[in-house]
Amino acid sequence: MNKGRSVINVIIVLLSGLSLPVACTRNFESINTNPYDLYDNDLQGNFKLIGDPLVQSMLNIYVSSDVSVTQLQQNLMGDVFSGYMMTPSPFQDNRNNMTYDLLDNWNDDAWLTAYGNVMPNCRFVMDKCRGKYPDFYAWAQIIRVLAMHRVSDIYGPIIYTRYAIINADRSIDYDSQEAAYDAFFNDLDSAITTLSNYAPTAPSERFKSFDLSYNGDYIKWIKLANTLRLRLALRISNVSPARGRKEGEAALNQEYGLLTSPAEDFTINIAPLTHPLNVICNSWNDIRMGASMESILCGYHDPRIARYFIPADDRNDLYRGIRNGITITSKDAYSGFSKLALQPSRIQLCTAAEAWFLKAEAALNSWKGAGDAKDNYEKGVYTSFQQYNLTAAYNSYINNDTSTPRAYSDPINPVNNVPYSSPYLSKCTIKWVHNASVPEKLERIITQKWIAMYPDGQEAWSEFRRTGYPKLFPVVVNNSGGKIPSSTFIRRIPFIQFEYATNLAGVQRAITTLKGEDNGGTRLWWDKQ
Template sequence: MHKRFCNFLLVIALLALGSGCTGKFTDINKNPYDFTEADLKGDFQLMGAPITQAQLYLIHYNDPPTAQLQQNLNADIFSGYMMSPTPFEGNINNMNYGLLYIWNNYPWNEVYHWVMKPCVFAQEKSGDKYPDFYAWATIMKVEAMHRISDTYGPIIYSHFGDTNKENTFEYDSQRDVYYRFFHDLDTAINLLTNYVNAGNPQRFQAFDLVYKGDYTKWIKFANTLRLRLAIRINGADKDKARKEGEAALKHPLGLLQDAKENFAVDISPVTHPLNIMCYTWADLRMSAPMESILTGYNDPRLPRYFVHTDEGANVYRGIRNGIRISLKEQYTGYSKITMLDNKIQYMAAAEAWFLKAEASLNGWDGAGSAAYNYEKGVSTSFSQYGLTTVNDYLQNDTSKPAPYVDPVNRDNNVPAGNKHLSTITIKWNEGASDEEKLERIITQKWIAMFPEGTEAWSEFRRTGYPKLFPVVINNSNNTINTEKFIRRLPFPQIEQVTNPKALLRAKKMLNGDDNGGTQLWWDTK
């Protein structure tokens, strides 16, 4: 870990200890960094070290138990990527919609405390004097907070750190916060582009764990993030989506293009937290949809993602979500994930091409050909894993997702002809309907984004693709429709304790009750 960042954390720890315990909960929604610039003087550390922290804590990089609750036992499962063989809490837990409120505090608490606060602090200290650092902090803030909004809905964003006469921290509706995301990204992209065009020095290399201080790549990432968010709201606000999407598509520096530009945080020498969950704890295995789709397509990425079972070199088994599990040992023999490297990926460059493919379907200027973008998305994903057989794969117009068979319990099977088993093939079909084209795009996008479950869950909710298998056991007490899947997490309990009046107003911004079955603003499928 960078020495400068360690020094920064030491200062934070000392301040936190000095503040006592009484402010622990309310501090989540306000900024505690009251020390002076002299405390962290030198080498842009005052602005850079907090953004390093923000990168590292998008998922709690060095605390696997926290990371497990922050994302793995919600989005990674809900996305259809993974499943746990462990019957947590007597097999009544998030995986079968028996939502555990203690678990569901974690996505909110971790990001507000470890990411939102440092980004706002860096913005405040950068101001007009350091526009590059201001832009960088802004991009990181949007990257973190759109994930939180896509998990809960309304969030505290534009009013972060501002208390009113009721001593509450007000929420933005999801529509309003998305508009704010676009405004902030536009500001950051313009600032950084102007800074680069003026030939100014690139100054945050020592703090950047993603692109090593390459400002052009940060602009391309921000453009791609803008396009991601524009595509996301197209079902709810077509005019705004087109405006923002076309702005991203037409920017002269463009989008992410190849796997070398993946947005992935280097957490070396710490191992990826998913490795601990899978290999040390045996709490993580392949999902049934992953088995169905990857084996059905005979996808060359399969052994790059998962490990075959002891049954044979070509045998992969995934666990269906929301099933009856009595003992952990029933399913621990199913396929593990392949050991991941020391980078946590939040956006693969392949996603940019799939976003452009969908923008083409929408008729947005600057998107180009849907067919070309689709094939570039697949080929970019293949190149990420050093695979050279993409041409044969893209010409395959017969392979389809395979029926799912659970050797432990046939009640979990998904046979041929089941409505939840997709029949989509790989080869692009220009004569297909737009809906079939969309399913083809999103299915390949879902494969390419692995293992980033938060984004995959959002895309599934938005589009209904790829087709996933509903839970067998639904412990939601009728708050989540089995056929419609889980749509969001309820607001965290800590907000009920520390911010109840604002929370009550936030709940009224929802399209229904504060439970896992209520669809978000952009979730119009």
């Protein structure tokens, strides 16, 4: 782990908490607004005033410019909690997030990045564009939801609809997660309606200069928004089935539909920078394949494994993953396990393969417009194989009705082994079984979606919490003091300490909406299986 922090990250920390929405916004406007306002009359010529802040927002949904931030924003949280990866490093003498001794100084970057680099930029653009440039306003809405639903899925309640609104007691109110999701749906609905009015003129040259993903294509942004809407609709379907159905069916039946092919995958171009995972894995040697990933991919003989990881150092044909939450005596012990394959200079946040799996689950729920669950499931697997140029292997894979995740064996310490008799080892096969129960079908869908969404561990962790799938291996070492039962896994990250120090009243009100204590064992609002 690189402990260095850039000047901008120090500024973000100083601007967080009670004063964060106001101070960030005030700072942003004092530094940027006055110079840019000199060119308001020329806005139609280059649109940099409203385009550049959206570029910064996109680049900070998943931080690409400061790997030390990315490591804490996502890698040592979602990437590990999802079962995708595990670190060989015994940080803090093995008392860290992986062993459920949640470290306050590890858990703030996801929050600080969102309120330092996403929310103020989106708010600035929305203030500038309201009533003038509806398409840029809608674009900012989508980006804001893309970023902030991830933050909410880490902490629960967030500051969203009341961002930059200070109460008489100098506190700032959080939205409950239910209220935040309601706002997400409203933003997406508004953005989809607005951009649909522009879609016949796509692509947009004025979008193109700032669009790091779709090259100014309005229709692809609409498809992304529909897919995101369906993702969030399914996320709340267990706790609010009527609202989930309403939002899901709106997404499924919108005229431009969902993402359908790898050419429409939502990835953010960060070139010339390398992907942060390449640095964390190869330069810092701080991350490796997770044991659950080894079990599932090797058990299924999944050809995507060679696109995701490289064999262990001791064998040219053997992949080894590290089990989460184990005793690690030294970094050298597990560093020879499978590294991650090199990632391209694009941050993957939503794919067409995921969209097909979302449709498959919506079909299980009998949502209008979802189609057939089997067809969607198989198209999801095919689209994932297509993404990695593996379609020649698709037919044999999708018809495999015998392979299951395999038992896990740790050659360093057998106490970490997971035998075939373990309740945490899935018996799920690949081929669709028409007469299977709904839970069995759901496990099959989510397991394949989990594989396909790699390396976005944040989204995979959220889906695991919502559904319980795929089956993952619990930690062996649990230093939570009973706050996080090993059998139920970690459910969320506590609110950051700077918020407690500067916005105590706001945090205390937010905790009442959690229906539990502010710790990693309390389930989020939508986390109801």
